[in-house]
Structure formats: structure tokens, C-alpha cells
Amino acid sequence: MNGIIFENICKSYNDTNAIKNLNLEVKQGERLILLGPSGCGKTTTLRMVAGLESISSGILKMGGKIVTNVEPGERNVAMVFQNYALYPHMSVWENITFGLRLQKVSKEEIQSRTKKVLSILNLSGFENRKPKELSGGQKQRVALGRALVKQAPFFLLDEPLSNLDAKLRQQARTELVKIHELYQPTMMYVTHDQVEAMTVGQRVAIMKQGLLQQLNTPDMIYSRPANTFVASFIGIPAMNLLPVECNDSALWIDGTRLELPAKWLPLAAKKTNLMLGIRPEHIVVTDSCMLAGTADFIENLGSQHCIHISLPHNGQNILCIVPAEQIVAKGPIQLSFSWKHISLFDAISGENIGYPE
């Protein structure tokens, strides 16, 4: 029963509505990622769970109890901050054991928990070093260690890897998942890095301007985005979004008529102006042309090439990713895609119109 439930949670700072009516359930033992652009309310959400930020309205439940107004010290959470917040004058051992000593945990218990955590985090032998004698990655692991020894049922992390370089970050992502699997606390993890979200998260909550946009598994968020914001926020490069008109059981893209497969008709036929979403890797450069354009620029990404294509009438740009072995030249180009890879959005609201059964 150690889940976290947000019921109609709102948070305002004077004139700023930072969180708008959040309804969300973090299941016991899962890794849930809060993802979104700067200022969307991720940190505020996490701090409300930690009890470091008051809640303007709504109910927060943790472990089956209402904790909306419960003091931070009584919430049984462990938190890792972006800047690590290590005590500079204390050694690694002292930093990690500080909380346990305050809680008057027995000496033997402190010894055994700390040794285990040091070993998991590859910090054995560094016990007597001060933070200034550690690398960024080691400091980050000490911060994680300090949270882990608490063995709290709720584990909150606010951009814990943002100070690491790309290689260390990749290692740390894997370590984090392994550590989580060992203890399986209920974990909320804030990031604005979508790769981190997709690799660490079992489910991802995407936020924009204080509003939850979509909550689902990384695969579903990638393949079935709830709206055009999620579609363009997730994926590097982002999903192509093309304005299309829908009539006579066909979609019109840039003056080209494409017959809609029958199973899409019940969903699309009620609409006239839509946005068609298709991921760059799902567009195929082929002779069986559905759509014609011009390849203006070819970007070499190593194992793949990214082709920048413009459409002849409205000049809209499309990105297409092809394997590096496929030779594509600049100039006229023919494109095709499978209907199973498309998403359709209402052009005005941006909401996904759904998928055929």
C-alpha cells in the first residue's frame, strides 16, 4: 500500500498556478518519471510529496494515509537533490550515516547498511574522503547512498544526474535501475531529459504548464502520444506533424490525395482539419511514392542519415531518418509510410483522435 496518490492537487505561488488539478497515482514500487520543459511544475510536484512545499488545495495520500499537511520528517521519504547537497566538512562515511545517527539507529545497523550501500555504489575505500576530494560521479553516488541507507519506502529524485557528463550519466542510469530493483521503493524521478525518462521510467508523466498531459509507459508515450505537445516533445528528432484535410474518405497532404484505410474512417471522417503525425524513422524513401518532395539537406548521424525534405506546395519541412547504407541524394525524392505508424490529431485542440481497433 506504499503508493502515492494525488487527488485534485493545486499549487499556487501568489499569481502563478504552478500545478493545476493534478490527479495521479504512483503505484507501490514503481519508477515513475516526471518529465516536461522548464517551469512545467516537476520540482514543485516532487517537493509537495516530500512535504517541503505546502499544497494549496487537494488531497495527497502516501501509503494509504492522507499526508496533505503532515511534516516532512514524518513522511518516510528519501530525497536526492540536483546539487547533491553533501556536507562539505564531513567524510563520505559521515555524510551517508548522518541521517541514521540522527534517527538513533543502532551502531551495528548503521555499519551493516552503510557497508552494503558503499559496496553497491562502488564507493568502498572512499569512506574517509571529503566531498571536495571526489569526482562529480562519486559525489552523485554519495548523495544516492545517503538516501538509500534510509531504506525509506518513498524515494524522490530531482534531476540527480544533471551534473554528470554524458558517459557517466549513461552508467548512472543503469545503476539507478539496478538499485531500484534491489529495494523496490516507490520512486518519483524528475528530469527534463527524455532519454533518461525513457530508459529509467516504467511509466512517464508528461507535464506542461502545470497540467498533466499524458501518463503511460515509455513505449505508449512514444508510439501513441496523447496530443501534439507530447508528440513533438518526445523523440529526437521530433515527430513530423503535417496539416491535412480530411474529406471523401481521403486525406489531403500538400495537394496529394491519400485514400484512408477503412478502419480509420469512423475516427477521421467526423473531422475536416487534422494533423498527421509520423516519426522520422517511419518515413521510407522509396519508388512506391505516396508523397513527393525535395531533399534539401542530408545530415550524417553516423549509423543513420537524417534527410531534410520540403514539400512542393506549402514548403513544409519533413525529417526522415534512413540507415546510412541507403544512398539518398539531394533533389526530388519520393516518400512512403505505413498507416500503422501514423497518429492523427485534431488541428485545433491538438488532441489525438484515437487509433483503430
Ligand SMILES: Nc1ncnc2c1ncn2[C@@H]1O[C@H](COP(=O)(O)OP(=O)(O)OP(=O)(O)O)[C@@H](O)[C@H]1O
Ligand atoms: N518559490 C516560488 N515562488 C514563486 N514561483 C515559483 C516558486 N517555485 C516555483 N515557482 C514557479 O512555479 C512554476 C513551476 O516551477 P518548477 O520549479 O516546479 O518547474 P520545473 O518543471 O521543475 O522546472 P525546471 O525544469 O526548470 O526545474 C514555474 O513557473 C516557477 O517559476
